[in-house]
Amino acid sequence: MSSAPSNGGGGGPCGACKFLRRKCVKGCIFAPYFDSDQGTAHFAAVHKVFGASNASKLLHRIPAHKRLDAVVTLCYEALARARDPVYGCVGHIFTLQQQVN
Amino acid sequence: MSSAPSNGGGGGPCGACKFLRRKCVKGCIFAPYFDSDQGTAHFAAVHKVFGASNASKLLHRIPAHKRLDAVVTLCYEALARARDPVYGCVGHIFTLQQQVN
Numbered sequence: 382m383s384s385a386p387s388n389g390g391g392g393g394p395c396g397a398c399k400f401l402r403r404k405c406v407k408g409c410i411f412a413p414y415f416d417s418d419q420g421t422a423h424f425a426a427v428h429k430v431f432g433a434s435n436a437s438k439l440l441h442r443i444p445a446h447k448r449l450d451a452v453v454t455l456c457y458e459a460l461a462r463a464r465d466p467v468y469g470c471v472g473h474i475f476t477l478q479q480q481v482n
Numbered sequence: 483m484s485s486a487p488s489n490g491g492g493g494g495p496c497g498a499c500k501f502l503r504r505k506c507v508k509g510c511i512f513a514p515y516f517d518s519d520q521g522t523a524h525f526a527a528v529h530k531v532f533g534a535s536n537a538s539k540l541l542h543r544i545p546a547h548k549r550l551d552a553v554v555t556l557c558y559e560a561l562a563r564a565r566d567p568v569y570g571c572v573g574h575i576f577t578l579q580q581q582v583n
Contacts (some may be wrong), residue, residue: 429542432533439531439567449569454572458559460562466540467548471555477578 396420401433410440414452426459497521502534511541514557527560 397403397411400421405412415424429435436455440448461470468475496565498512498521499505503523506513524577528537537556562571 431531432536432538435531435533435536439563443567451568454569457572457575458570462540466544467552468555469559469560470575473575474558474571474578477575477582481578481581 396423400424421458426463430459430462498525501525524557531560531563
């Protein structure tokens with residue numbers, strides 16, 4: 382995620398389009414959230430777990446002002462699933478539930 | 483998820499193949515975990531969030547004896563994302579973390 386959007390407006394592709402090796406068009410749904418540096422690695426995890434198409438559809442379905450939160454949680458889930466393919470972030474939930482009980 | 487596998491061996495398609503409207507072949511990776519009843523609804527959620535191909539690849543990458551746990555956590559994540567498209571199950575993590583702190 383980045384606070385410096387790269388929306389294909391002359392600054393090169395965003396991290397998602399860089400990963401997907403495609404032209405980053407104006408209005409790219411991923412550009413505001415995935416820069417061409419760390420955003421590429423984050424998007425790779427999201428792509429592996431959810432798929433670019435599913436992630437895009439999800440973001441399109443929710444209001445623009447909530448999309449950053451959605452991207453943060455998608456990245457969190459994707460990175461957790463990369464680290465722990467069996468439990469993913471649900472492993473964190475089990476651990477926290479044990480601490481609460 | 484079901485304890486009564488439907489592996490395409492004469493008992494009709496599993497819930498995943500029923501949802502995907504495809505023939506459920508012997509050795510179907512989804513059949514042991516998605517029956518043709520409730521499993522179809524669970525698989526629909528997994529399909530919408532992760533995609534059938536990504537879920538299949540994930541299951542193939544992990545040992546058979548850990549796949550049920552993986553399916554349970556995938557369904558958990560998928561159903562949470564269906565209920566809360568912005569935060570998904572990460573919303574549960576935030577809530578639990580507040581209770582722990």
